[in-house]
Each structure stands twice: as structure tokens, then as C-alpha cells.
Amino acid sequence: xxxxxxxxxxxxxxxxxxxxxxxxxxxxxxxxxxxxxxxxxxxxxxxxxxxxxxxxxxxxxxxxxxxxxxxxxxxxxxxxxxxxxxxxxxxxxxxxxxxxxxxxxxxxxxxxxxxxxxxxxxxxxxxxxxxxxxxxxxxxxxxxxxxxxxxxxxxxxxxxxxxxxxxxxxxxxxxxxxxxxxxxxxxxxxxxxxxxxxxxxxxxxxxxxxxxxxxxxxxxxxxxxxxxxxxxxxxxxxxxxxxxxxxxxxxxxxxxxxxxxxxxxxxxxxxxxxxxx
Amino acid sequence: xxxxxxxxxxxxxxxxxxxxxxxxxxxxxxxxxxxxxxxxxxxxxxxxxxxxxxxxxxxxxxxxxxxxxxxxxxxxxxxxxxxxxxxxxxxxxxxxxxxxxxxxxxxxxxxxxxxxxxxxxxxxxxxxxxxxxxxxxxxxxxxxxxxxxxxxxxxxxxxxxxxxxxxxxxxxxxxxxxxxxxxxxxxxxxxxxxxxxxxxxxxxxxxxxxxxxxxxxxxxxxxxxxxxxxxxxxxxxxxxxxxxxxxxxxxxxxxxxxxxxxxxxxxxxxxxxxxxxxxxxxxxxxxxxxxxxxxxxxxxxxxxxxxxxxxxxxxxxxxxxxxxxxxxxxxxxxxxxxxxxxxxxxxxxxxxxxxxxxxxxxxxxxxxxxxxxxxxxxxxxxxxxxxxxxxxxxxxxxxxxxxxxxxxxxxxxxxxxxxxxxxxxxxxxxxxxxxxxxxxxxxxxxxxxxxxx
Numbered sequence: 001x002x003x004x005x006x007x008x009x010x011x012x013x014x015x016x017x018x019x020x021x022x023x024x025x026x027x028x029x030x031x032x033x034x035x036x037x038x039x040x041x042x043x044x045x046x047x048x049x050x051x052x053x054x055x056x057x058x059x060x061x062x063x064x065x066x067x068x069x070x071x072x073x074x075x076x077x078x079x080x081x082x083x084x085x086x087x088x089x090x091x092x093x094x095x096x097x098x099x100x101x102x103x104x105x106x107x108x109x110x111x112x113x114x115x116x117x118x119x120x121x122x123x124x125x126x127x128x129x130x131x132x133x134x135x136x137x138x139x140x141x142x143x144x145x146x147x148x149x150x151x152x153x154x155x156x157x158x159x160x161x162x163x164x165x166x167x168x169x170x171x172x173x174x175x176x177x178x179x180x181x182x183x184x185x186x187x188x189x190x191x192x193x194x195x196x197x198x199x200x201x202x203x204x205x206x207x208x209x210x211x212x213x214x215x216x217x218x219x220x221x222x223x224x225x226x227x228x229x230x231x232x233x234x235x236x237x238x239x240x241x242x243x244x245x246x247x248x249x250x251x252x253x254x255x256x257x258x259x260x261x262x263x264x265x266x267x268x269x270x271x272x273x274x275x276x277x
Numbered sequence: 278x279x280x281x282x283x284x285x286x287x288x289x290x291x292x293x294x295x296x297x298x299x300x301x302x303x304x305x306x307x308x309x310x311x312x313x314x315x316x317x318x319x320x321x322x323x324x325x326x327x328x329x330x331x332x333x334x335x336x337x338x339x340x341x342x343x344x345x346x347x348x349x350x351x352x353x354x355x356x357x358x359x360x361x362x363x364x365x366x367x368x369x370x371x372x373x374x375x376x377x378x379x380x381x382x383x384x385x386x387x388x389x390x391x392x393x394x395x396x397x398x399x400x401x402x403x404x405x406x407x408x409x410x411x412x413x414x415x416x417x418x419x420x421x422x423x424x425x426x427x428x429x430x431x432x433x434x435x436x437x438x439x440x441x442x443x444x445x446x447x448x449x450x451x452x453x454x455x456x457x458x459x460x461x462x463x464x465x466x467x468x469x470x471x472x473x474x475x476x477x478x479x480x481x482x483x484x485x486x487x488x489x490x491x492x493x494x495x496x497x498x499x500x501x502x503x504x505x506x507x508x509x510x511x512x513x514x515x516x517x518x519x520x521x522x523x524x525x526x527x528x529x530x531x532x533x534x535x536x537x538x539x540x541x542x543x544x545x546x547x548x549x550x551x552x553x554x555x556x557x558x559x560x561x562x563x564x565x566x567x568x569x570x571x572x573x574x575x576x577x578x579x580x581x582x583x584x585x586x587x588x589x590x591x592x593x594x595x596x597x598x599x600x601x602x603x604x605x606x607x608x609x610x611x612x613x614x615x616x617x618x619x620x621x622x623x624x625x626x627x628x629x630x631x632x633x634x635x636x637x638x639x640x641x642x643x644x645x646x647x648x649x650x651x652x653x654x655x656x657x658x659x660x661x662x663x664x665x666x667x668x669x670x671x672x673x674x675x676x677x678x679x680x681x682x683x684x685x686x687x688x689x690x691x692x693x694x695x696x697x698x699x700x701x702x703x704x705x706x707x708x709x710x711x712x713x714x715x716x717x718x719x720x721x722x723x724x725x726x727x728x729x730x
Contacts, residue, residue, distance in 0.1 A: 059328070060328050060329065060428060060462075061328045061333055061428075063328070063428045063460055063462065064428040064429050064430055064459060064470070065430065065458075067643075068466075145709075146709070148336075148338045148340055148709075149336075150334045150336055152334075184647075185646045185647055185648055185656070186644075186646055187644045187645065187646045187648075187656050187657050187658065187679075188644060188658075189644070189658040189660070189677045189679070190643055190644075190658065190660050190677065191677070194658065194677065194679050194730050196648065196679060196681070196730070198646075198647075198648055216649060218648055220679065220729070220730055222730075248708070251324075251326055251430035251432075251707065252324050252336075252338075252430075252432060252707035252711075253706065253707045253708045253709075255708065255709070271730075275648075275649035275651070275652065275654070
């Protein structure tokens with residue numbers, strides 16, 4: 001188990017990276033192509049695809065706290081959420097992922113479904129109650145954090161399907177960019193649109209070659225346009241499984257475990273910046 | 278509607294008596310050389326969620342969670358488990374937990390950072406409130422919020438925190454209170470958020486708060502002001518200040534975070550920088566909103582944190598004290614303040630818009646997180662009541678904007694005035710259980726606040 005999650009040999013690697021970051025300059029500011037590795041893609045999926053597609057948010061239940069969504073009921077089946085390379089699935093069938101189950105807490109049978117196919121928004125993250133209220137197709141995702149909370153619409157395993165690009169090809173295809181990984185900061189508006197995320201480790205890419213390490217790399221964007229700038233999706237070899245045990249939502253608050261698998265991905269022309277000099 | 282107000286104490290479960298009996302049981306069960314620390318978190322709460330002026334979900338939770346720590350020499354083990362409130366059921370549960378901990382201790386290594394209080398003390402706080410009966414509250418919402426797009430959450434009931442140890446120390450904190458927050462949405466999708474919290478429910482006051490919020494709704498239908506990224510003169514209302522300080526305070530006042538160079542206020546604590554000399558922050562136990570003892574058995578007193586803009590103290594938990602050679606001051610394990618109090622200034626609420634002149638009135642902030650921890654730079658969003666003000670008059674709502682600015686600027690170079698009447702904001706968190714604590718904060722008038730997106 002620990003080996004699968006990269007613990008073997010990680011101590012020496014992390015120590016080396018810590019020393020690199022101590023000596024590294026701050027991430028430069030400007031517009032760059034952004035190569036996000038799976039451990040940061042996890043957060044990008046979670047905040048700007050997962051939460052916006054929760055049907056109870058779209059129905060307004062969360063407007064007093066967690067917020068609403070830039071997605072409306074009318075968008076399903078019509079809205080181009082991302083570029084044609086974007087394929088997002090709800091997949092509770094993967095035993096190695098953090099939120100797999102056969103039935104949700106309303107008793108609905110859980111199966112894999114495409115939420116976004118070829119960039120087109122198809123299906124919401126809504127359990128049987130929300131599906132009935134919204135008259136939309138959903139998934140089996142009505143979950144309660146414990147006996148003392150009522151089930152609400154949650155993410156479970158929400159994944160990006162692998163594409164065809166190798167990591168080397170993606171890097172080689174970037175003229176002026178940056179690789180980022182390992183999340184340190186996250187913030188997004190209550191409609192899940194304007195976001196700013198920070199990472200621990202950045203590495204500049206110039207003319208298709210990985211170069212200098214930079215510290216405190218941050219980027220910001222708007223969900224509705226960010227996913228349309230997706231220009232490359234890594235193949236299965238670049239894909240990794242992550243997740244978080246601390247997805248919070250609801251009144252009263254509920255914390256549940258979610259899983260996110262993703263390949264490395266490239267986004268064009270992203271606003272990138274670093275820490276205070 | 279006086280017939281619908283009632284104290285829940287008459288019907289609430291006697292967690293105090295139950296906990297003290299379990300503590301007595303532990304005194305009997307402990308063996309020579311063993312030392313136990315026993316804590317209880319319990320509540321009896323009603324929850325009601327509203328959407329579009331109707332009840333969306335409703336529930337009632339009665340729960341108690343016991344944590345038993347067993348210490349022998351320099352080794353310790355602990356177990357957290359729910360208790361039923363039935364002594365005949367809970368006695369064997371506690372005994373089983375004790376047996377399991379004894380077994381675990383056999384294989385445990387010494388804990389180099391173990392420190393706990395061995396003195397004997399007793400401290401008790403018990404306050405009875407006047408709470409709304411849930412059914413009547415729903416009818417009141419239906420009456421007063423008719424025709425409004427009302428979204429809200431009501432949480433109320435009793436909360437108890439208990440402590441007992443082998444030395445005979447006994448701590449008890451039990452209150453009844455309520456926390457009702459709601460948002461009124463305009464057709465534009467913008468909203469006014471309000472809250473009403475306290476220990477004595479008053480239907481008239483609730484109706485008045487709701488009426489005042491509804492009066493502000495028409496302003497949300499005015500065409501919003503689109504702002505370009507840049508620095509703007511701004512007033513942050515106390516709720517917005519809570520988001521800023523609350524996010525930083527997860528580790529900004531922690532002795533452990535400071536010792537490991539991860540504190541947002543690292544440079545402040547080392548004396549490398551200072552805040553405006555009017556900034557005074559205290560972990561203020563005198564507010565009476567949090568237990569006066571912690572899980573390590575230490576009594577808690579108020580702790581001055583920032584005085585005249587300079588760091589004068591940190592929150593030191595027992596483990597940090599042992600690890601870094603400090604003196605514990607009763608801080609909880611998180612070393613985050615739970616009763617943070619900020620001194621007020623000279624800006625009366627009635628003068629806020631005039632003093633702001635032209636700029637941003639920020640009612641609420643949202644999803645604040647560090648963007649550059651060592652420089653105490655935070656990012657987040659404006660939310661709910663954020664308005665553009667010209668010549669002391671609100672002229673338009675402002676669409677949600679992202680900010681990215683440093684608390685060293687907000688509480689330092691850019692701080693123009695502090696509100697004269699700090700507002701008590703009770704913690705409304707419900708992570709697994711209703712939270713105690715809160716903050717008492719003034720609004721802040723800033724010369725500049727940086728918006729980025």
C-alpha cells in the first residue's frame with residue numbers, strides 16, 4: 001500500500017526537493033502554459049468540476065454556506081465545459097480509489113457514468129432526491145458523513161479519463177510554461193468560478209525543456225474558461241490516484257472521503273505568479 | 278408568540294451527572310501507577326435547513342463522545358468513543374476501553390513530549406438559555422420570510438464539555454445557545470447574509486433583523502459595479518475580519534508553528550516586523566464562550582497575543598511546551614485561539630460610510646487561504662454584501678472579486694481606523710459537533726485593499 005503511494009525512497013527525494021526549493025527563486029509572474037501533475041489536478045477537478053456539478057448546490061440548498069454554482073440546470077446536454085479532450089467520470093467501481101461503494105446512502109445502486117464527454121456537460125452529481133427535484137439524470141452519490149447527519153449530494157470518485165500524450169511529449173510541446181505539483185493553497189468563489197491555487201514545487205519550461213525550479217508557484221483563473229484551455233491530456237502512464245478524506249460541505253457540516261484520479265494535463269495561457277520577493 | 282419560547286434544560290439529558298459518575302467509575306478502575314485524563318464532548322441539538330423559504334432538512338442530534346487517555350510513566354495511549362448516556366451500558370464500554378489501552382501501553386514507546394497537569398482543581402460554568410421550539414421557529418420563518426428567497430440554517434441546543442483526571446480535577450462547561458444564519462437572495466443572484474445568535478431567543482428581534490435585511494434587497498438589483506484588479510480603499514465589516522483572522526489564526530498564534538517556522542506571523546513573533554500600534558489581540562477567556570480548561574488538564578486564563586502592534590505571547594499547548602522548552606498556558610492541542618478578541622478604535626458604526634467616502638464596503642469574505650505564508654499574504658473572495666460606495670453613499674453592489682493581500686498591510690501600513698464597537702461573533706461551526714467559542718472583532722477601515730481577479 002505504501003509503495004503504491006510512492007513512499008518507497010520518498011524521504012531522500014523530498015529532502016532533495018526541500019533543498020532545491022530553499023535555494024530557488026520565487027515563481028515569476030506572467031502568462032504561461034501550465035502543466036499540472038496529478039497531485040494538483042486532483043484539487044483542480046475537486047474544486048472546479050466536482051463542486052460545481054453537485055446538484056443540491058445547483059438547486060440552491062447550499063447558498064447560505066458552501067455556495068451555489070455557475071452551472072445551471074439548463075446547461076446539461078448543451079454546455080461545452082471544456083475542450084474536446086476533457087472526459088470526466090463518476091466511478092465508484094475502482095477498489096483502489098478512496099470513495100468506492102456499491103450503494104449510496106439513499107440505497108441507489110452505484111455505477112460509472114460520464115459527467116463530461118468530449119468536453120460536453122452530460123450529467124449532474126445528484127442523488128435520487130435531487131434528480132427528482134431537478135428532473136435531471138444524476139448518479140448514486142447521496143452520502144452522509146455519519147449517523148448524525150442527513151445524506152446530501154457529494155462527490156465520490158471523480159476522475160479525468162486518460163488521453164494519449166506522454167509526459168515527455170507534453171513538456172516538449174510547451175514553448176513558455178511551468179510544471180506545478182503538490183498543493184499548498186486553495187481558494188475559489190461561492191459559484192466555483194474564480195479560483196486561485198498554490199503549489200509547493202514549480203519548474204519552468206522553456207522551448208520544450210524542463211529548467212529551473214521555482215518556489216511558491218501560484219496560478220489563478222476562471223473555471224468556465226480554464227477547462228476550455230485544456231490542450232493536452234496525459235496517457236495512462238501519467239495517471240495517478242489521489243483524493244482527500246476532508247471534503248467539507250453542508251449545514252450541519254459533513255466531512256467525507258473522495259477520490260480523484262487524473263493524468264497530467266496542460267492548460268494554455270494561464271496567469272501564474274509567485275510569493276513576495 | 279411567547280408560548281413557543283422554552284428552555285430545553287427541562288428536557289435535556291443530564292450529561293453532567295452522567296460524566297461525573299463515569300469519572301468516579303474510572304477512579305475505581307485505575308491501578309497504582311496509572312493516571313487517566315477523561316474528556317467529554319456532548320450536545321443535544323436541533324438542526325433546520327431552509328431553502329427558498331421552506332424546510333429542506335431537519336434533524337435532532339443527541340450525542341456524547343468520551344476520550345480516555347491512560348498514562349503510565351512516560352507512555353500514553355488514548356481512545357475516543359461514543360457513549361449512550363445509559364450508565365449500565367457505558368460503564369462496561371469505559372472498562373473495555375481501559376483494558377484496550379492497558380494492552381496498547383505494553384507495546385508503546387515513551388512519549389518524549391508528554392506533559393499534563395497533575396494538580397487538583399474544580400471549575401464549572403453552566404448557563405441555561407431560552408431557545409425557540411423548532412416547530413414554532415419554522416412557522417415564524419414562514420410568516421416573516423413569505424415572498425422572500427430565504428436560505429438558512431438554524432442550530433440550537435445544549436453543549437457540554439467535561440474534564441476529569443486521576444488527581445481529582447473536575448471541569449464542566451455547559452451552555453444552551455442558538456445560531457441562526459440566513460441569506461436573502463435577490464433575483465440577480467446576489468444576497469444579503471444575516472445572523473442571529475445568542476442564548477435567549479427573541480422572536481421580535483429575529484423579525485426585526487429579517488426586516489432590516491429585506492430592506493437592503495433592492496440595492497442588490499442595481500446594476501453591479503465592475504471593478505478592475507487593483508488597490509481600493511475599503512471597509513471590512515467584523516464578519517469579513519473574522520474570515521481573515523480566522524484563517525490566519527489556524528497557526529499564526531501557535532507556539533509549535535512558530536518554533537517550526539510555519540506561522541503566518543513568524544516575522545511578527547521574531548520582531549522583524551510589527552503591526553499598527555493600535556492593534557491589540559487577546560485570547561480572551563473572559564468572554565465566557567469557551568471552557569476554562571483544556572484536554573491536558575490545565576486551567577485556562579486569558580493570553581495577551583499582540584499589544585501595541587507587537588507580539589507579546591503565543592498559545593502554548595503542553596506538548597509544545599515540553600518539546601520546545603516553553604511554559605504551557607492551557608492552549609488546546611490545535612493552538613488556535615477559540616476566543617480571539619480585538620480591541621476597538623474610534624470609528625462609530627454610524628460613521629462607517631462617511632469615513633469610507635469612496636471605496637469598497639466588504640460585508641463578508643469567503644474561502645480565505647494563505648498564498649504566501651511567510652509574508653502572511655492571504656487570498657479569498659468577497660461574498661454577500663459587498664458594495665461600491667461613493668461620497669459616503671452605497672451606490673451599487675460589486676460582483677465577487679478575488680483579493681490577495683498581506684495581514685501585515687491590513688493590520689499595519691494600510692490600517693486607517695478601527696471600529697469602536699467590536700462585535701461578538703459566536704462560532705457556528707458544526708464539524709461533527711457544534712462548536713463553542715467565537716471572536717469579538719471590530720470592523721477595519723483600510724487605506725488600500727488589493728483585488729486581483
